[in-house]
Amino acid sequence: MRLSHLIKVTGLSGAENHLLTLLSGLQARGHEPRLLLLVEPGRPAEEVVAAAEARGIPTERMPIYADLDPTLPVRLARWLRALRPDVAHTHLLHADLHGIPAARLAGVPVVVTSRHNDDAFRVRPGIRQVNRWLWGRVDAGIAISEAVARFSIDVEGAPPERLVTIHYGLPPAPQERREASRAALRAALGLPADALLIGTVCRLIEQKGLPFGLDAFARIADRFPSAHLALTGDGPLRGALEAQAAALGIAGRTHFLGWRAETAPIFAGLDIFLMPSLWEGFGLVLLEAMAQGVPVVGSAVSAIPEVVVHGETGLLVLPRDVAGLADSLTALLGDPARRESLGAAGRARLETHFSPARMVDETLALYERLVG
Numbered sequence: 001m002r003l004s005h006l007i008k009v010t011g012l013s014g015a016e017n018h019l020l021t022l023l024s025g026l027q028a029r030g031h032e033p034r035l036l037l038l039v040e041p042g043r044p045a046e047e048v049v050a051a052a053e054a055r056g057i058p059t060e061r062m063p064i065y066a067d068l069d070p071t072l073p074v075r076l077a078r079w080l081r082a083l084r085p086d087v088a089h090t091h092l093l094h095a096d097l098h099g100i101p102a103a104r105l106a107g108v109p110v111v112v113t114s115r116h117n118d119d120a121f122r123v124r125p126g127i128r129q130v131n132r133w134l135w136g137r138v139d140a141g142i143a144i145s146e147a148v149a150r151f152s153i154d155v156e157g158a159p160p161e162r163l164v165t166i167h168y169g170l171p172p173a174p175q176e177r178r179e180a181s182r183a184a185l186r187a188a189l190g191l192p193a194d195a196l197l198i199g200t201v202c203r204l205i206e207q208k209g210l211p212f213g214l215d216a217f218a219r220i221a222d223r224f225p226s227a228h229l230a231l232t233g234d235g236p237l238r239g240a241l242e243a244q245a246a247a248l249g250i251a252g253r254t255h256f257l258g259w260r261a262e263t264a265p266i267f268a269g270l271d272i273f274l275m276p277s278l279w280e281g282f283g284l285v286l287l288e289a290m291a292q293g294v295p296v297v298g299s300a301v302s303a304i305p306e307v308v309v310h311g312e313t314g315l316l317v318l319p320r321d322v323a324g325l326a327d328s329l330t331a332l333l334g335d336p337a338r339r340e341s342l343g344a345a346g347r348a349r350l351e352t353h354f355s356p357a358r359m360v361d362e363t364l365a366l367y368e369r370l371v372g
Contacts, residue, residue, distance in 0.1 A: 001031045004085040008038035008094035009045045014284040015116045024055045025360030038064040076102035110370045114142040117281030118151035131156040144282045145303030169359035170287040185269030196227040199270040204235030209276035216325035218248040232257040268292040290350040295342035297328045313346035
């Protein structure tokens with residue numbers, strides 16, 4: 001099958017990494033995926049292009065000049081007519097809004113959309129009405145979690161009979177040498193070898209609930225003087241988070257690592273992965289932590305309980321529950337054997353429930369049913 005995937009990008013994060021994994025799997029099965037990136041002028045998303053090209057995925061870029069770009073559906077329709085795909089598959093709101101009408105205009109036989117998140121902005125009346133209209137113009141939709149599926153049905157009016165849930169998959173990778181990674185990360189941060197390290201890897205944005213994580217760490221810092229917190233990533237809240245850490249008296253034990261291209265050694269160097277998100281469509285970083293055998297402390301919100309099993313692969317509390325986060329961190333920081341047990345169970349769960357092969361199989365089954 002000829003498969004055209006469309007997505008608006010500004011950088012490489014969960015949805016983009018998932019899509020690259022999916023397209024690589026489709027290509028390995030003998031299909032012909034192509035990737036079209038909608039990019040803002042001055043933000044060419046070189047990182048995403050390089051990652052796609054490294055996997056051998058044919059990739060093109062097309063500029064998007066505004067959230068509502070009246071020229072874009074016509075340009076997209078022209079691109080689709082030239083390719084004549086069997087399936088056009090859109091990802092994220094901008095690609096849905098412009099790509100779905102374009103695919104219908106171009107006469108593409110099958111149009112599919114993926115829902116990657118239950119973002120708060122999607123509840124706004126105008127966005128809800130737009131998405132209801134778009135759901136009436138696709139043949140099927142994929143939700144990346146049951147939580148996102150429920151949201152799509154309840155908020156956006158997605159027809160349940162046209163919606164399937166297909167979880168993300170993470171490519172199998174050798175587990176990093178934990179002791180070497182621990183030593184290297186602590187040396188890079190100027191910490192003693194026996195320091196306990198809690199960390200997260202994410203964009204520094206409201207969705208990730210990081211102020212609650214900082215508050216929780218401040219509550220247990222005196223009890224665990226060797227514990228430190230490492231935040232890997234960047235975003236608009238960095239300045240506010242640095243100021244919060246200073247106000248809480250934990251600035252010297254809170255490390256802002258910035259954006260990193262290679263994160264597996266960071267995951268492997270952690271004792272606990274912290275994810276106090278306020279909402280989360282899936283949370284691909286959870287799989288990355290599980291791949292390195294790191295237990296999770298996070299929020300029981302949206303899709304996170306579908307990935308992390310409370311008491312088996314991590315500990316989950318209600319969102320914004322600072323006391324609960326602090327208690328969970330205390331429980332694991334004081335119990336190395338339990339950290340090891342939860343981490344090992346997480347890696348086993350990753351291998352059995354979240355393989356890329358399963359994700360590709362289920363996506364192909366949907367395509368073949370619709371095309372056939």
